[in-house]
Amino acid sequence: MFKQKLKIxxxxxxxxxxxxxxxQYMLLAVWWVPLAAYLGNGLKFSVFDTSLILxxxxxxxxxxxxxGMIADRYFASEKVLAFLNFLTAVLLLFAARQTNFVMxxxxxxxxxxxxxxxxxxTSAIAMAHAPAEQFPRIRVFGSIGWVASGVFSLxxxxxxxxxxxxxxxxxxxxxxxxxxxxxxxxxxxxxxPHAESRNKKVQILDVLGLRAFAMLKDKSFCxxxxxxxxxxxxxxxxxxxxxxxxxxxxxxxxxxxxxxxQFAEMFFLTITTSVILKAGIKWTLVIGLIAMLVRYVSFYMxxxxxxxxxxxxxxxxxxxxxxxxxxxxxxxTDRNAPxxxxxxxxxxxxxxxxxxGLLIGIQVNGFLIGYFRIGELRDWNTIFLITSVCSxxxxxxxxxxxxxxxxxxxxx
Numbered sequence: 001m002f003k004q005k006l007k008i009x010x011x012x013x014x015x016x017x018x019x020x021x022x023x024q025y026m027l028l029a030v031w032w033v034p035l036a037a038y039l040g041n042g043l044k045f046s047v048f049d050t051s052l053i054l055x056x057x058x059x060x061x062x063x064x065x066x067x068g069m070i071a072d073r074y075f076a077s078e079k080v081l082a083f084l085n086f087l088t089a090v091l092l093l094f095a096a097r098q099t100n101f102v103m104x105x106x107x108x109x110x111x112x113x114x115x116x117x118x119x120x121x122t123s124a125i126a127m128a129h130a131p132a133e134q135f136p137r138i139r140v141f142g143s144i145g146w147v148a149s150g151v152f153s154l155x156x157x158x159x160x161x162x163x164x165x166x167x168x169x170x171x172x173x174x175x176x177x178x179x180x181x182x183x184x185x186x187x188x189x190x191x192x193p194h195a196e197s198r199n200k201k202v203q204i205l206d207v208l209g210l211r212a213f214a215m216l217k218d219k220s221f222c223x224x225x226x227x228x229x230x231x232x233x234x235x236x237x238x239x240x241x242x243x244x245x246x247x248x249x250x251x252x253x254x255x256x257x258x259x260x261x262q263f264a265e266m267f268f269l270t271i272t273t274s275v276i277l278k279a280g281i282k283w284t285l286v287i288g289l290i291a292m293l294v295r296y297v298s299f300y301m302x303x304x305x306x307x308x309x310x311x312x313x314x315x316x317x318x319x320x321x322x323x324x325x326x327x328x329x330x331x332x333t334d335r336n337a338p339x340x341x342x343x344x345x346x347x348x349x350x351x352x353x354x355x356x357g358l359l360i361g362i363q364v365n366g367f368l369i370g371y372f373r374i375g376e377l378r379d380w381n382t383i384f385l386i387t388s389v390c391s392x393x394x395x396x397x398x399x400x401x402x403x404x405x406x407x408x409x410x411x412x
Contacts, residue, residue, distance in 0.1 A: 016189055017126045018141040020081075023182035024122050026145030027085070028115060030152050031092065031175035032057070033258055035108075037243040042168060043099060051366030053105050054240050058359030060112025064350035065212070067117035076193050077125045082186035084121075087114040089179035096172030116354065120346035125192050127334050127342065135334070136272035136327050143265040143319070150259035152178075212341050212348035220403045221336050224285075227398040228329055228349070229357040234387045234394070235292060235321065236361030238299075238314070241369060245299075248378055249308075261318030268323035272331075275324065281332050282404030288325025289398055291317040293391040300384035326353070332404075 039050040070080060088111050095107035126138045156174055216222045238245075243254045251257060276284050295314040302310035330346065337345030368386065372379035 014130065014138065016185075017129060017138050019185055020122055020125065020182075020189055021139055021142035022145035022148070023178065023185055024085075024118055024145070025142035026149045026152070027088070027175050027178040027182055029146040029149035029259070029262075030178060031171035033149070034153075034171050034243055034254060036241055037247040037254060038168065038171070040244055041247050043104075045101060047366055047370040049101050050244075051362055053101075053108055054366075055359055055362045056105070056109040056112040057116060057240070058355050058357075058362060059109055060114070060116030061119075061350050061353075061355035061358060063113050064117040064120045064355065065344060065347035067121060067347060076191060077121055077128070078186055078189035078192055081118055081121050081125070081189070082183050084114045084118055085179050085182045085186060089176045089183070092172050092176035092179065096169045096176070116350070117347065119354065120350040123330050123334075123346045124342055125189065128192050129190050134273060135331055136269045136276075136323065139327055139330075140266050140269035143262045143269055143323075146262040147259045147266065149174075150253075150256040150262075153256060154253075212337065212345040215336060215341075215345060215348070218336060221333075223398075223402045224329065224332060225349070225352055227394060227402060228326075228353045230394050231289065231292065231325065231398075232353050232357035233361035233364055234296065234391045236358055237365045237368075237383070237387050238295065238318070240358075240362055241365055244369070245378075245380055246311075248380070258315060260312070261315045263319075264316045265319030265323055268319035269327060272323050272327055276328060276331060280404055281328065281335075282402055284324050284328045285332075285402070285404075286395070286399055288321050288323070288328065289391070289395040291320035291324070293388065293395055295321065296384050296388040296391055300381065300388050303381045303384060329353075 036050060036054060039045045039053055040047070045053070067080065067084070091107055091111035091114065095104060095111060098104040098107050122142075123135070123139075127135050130138060152174060153171070156170055160170060216225060242258055246254045246257065272284070275287070279287070295317050298310045298314040298317075302308055302314070330349065333345050333349045334342060365383075365387075368383050369378055372382045
């Protein structure tokens with residue numbers, strides 16, 4: 001009966017999943033993208049203090065396996081998602097009123113502990129109601145939501161009658177508002193019940209959500225996890241500190257400008273499924289890493305030779321990097337995960353990459369930004385050179401050691 005209903009209402013399910021992605025990524029982008037500029041240029045926090053607050057995104061990701069375990073074992077995933085989004089809204093409203101470093105650090109960290117697990121949770125919900133290979137075509141609406149956040153910022157300027165949006169506390173209020181709207185939509189998502197027995201004995205691996213750790217016995221998957229972990233370190237330079245870089249060069253409407261990368265991502269996500277099926281998972285991921293190398297070489301040359309138009313290339317290839325490597329990696333993970341560990345597997349990937357990896361990346365890049373200076377100015381030329389070399393090394397090693405095996409056949 002369920003299969004028959006799913007077939008009849010398939011388009012309804014797909015559009016609800018698409019709207020879920022749209023809301024989930026817009027609510028983050030509207031306040032996260034300009035956060036570095038707000039902390040460093042608005043509140044005048046030091047690079048060290050700024051990096052600590054920005055590390056909240058990684059700390060939040062570490063809760064993903066635990067949330068995955070809860071969704072796999074105890075509650076319907078869509079209800080967990082709605083609850084987390086409600087808490088996120090409350091905490092963002094609290095964060096908007098804080099200017100003290102400690103209080104803002106606590107508020108943003110708690111908000112991220114609620115929000116970041118929703119990345120793996122929404123992925124698990126989407127792939128529970130659609131083939132994993134079709135996931136990029138649903139996930140593309142997350143990119144559309146990210147782009148919409150830039151338009152949202154322009155609307156907010158007119159609504160609140162202010163001259164600037166980036167570098168103020170307004171993004172927090174916008175994020176909270178979108179989060180509350182998302183809660184309502186979450187309640188109408190297709191039902192995604194827990195897969196495991198409630199009465200099954202809970203062990204420490206379940207509490208930590210790390211039962212998916214056993215998947216590392218597969219050498220191909222182990223290599224994928226290692227290089228995904230390493231790749232997020234250079235990736236985080238732009239992802240976390242991009243607004244700081246553009247603020248140093250007096251770029252206006254930073255949120256809107258950086259969202260051109262999401263415009264490109266919208267296109268690349270629509271073709272990710274075709275790339276996976278035609279080129280295979282290994283080459284899909286390799287192309288994503290090549291794009292990351294292109295990004296930092298473009299930024300380096302743009303700063304070194306004073307050719308600012310090269311920054312546009314670095315922004316536009318974001319779609320290739322995120323769509324092919326990170327979203328493609330989610331598809332690869334789902335294909336290798338047992339049915340009862342789908343949500344935990346996505347949570348484990350999020351823990352390793354967006355948790356541990358991003359935390360280290362934020363600290364490493366924060367150190368580079370603070371260490372390499374020319375007088376009072378940040379030496380972005382040297383920073384981008386170092387990041388370009390690291391990206392090249394990761395690309396070469398990944399191409400040599402990753403095999404790209406999957407337990408289940410990729411299908412259209």
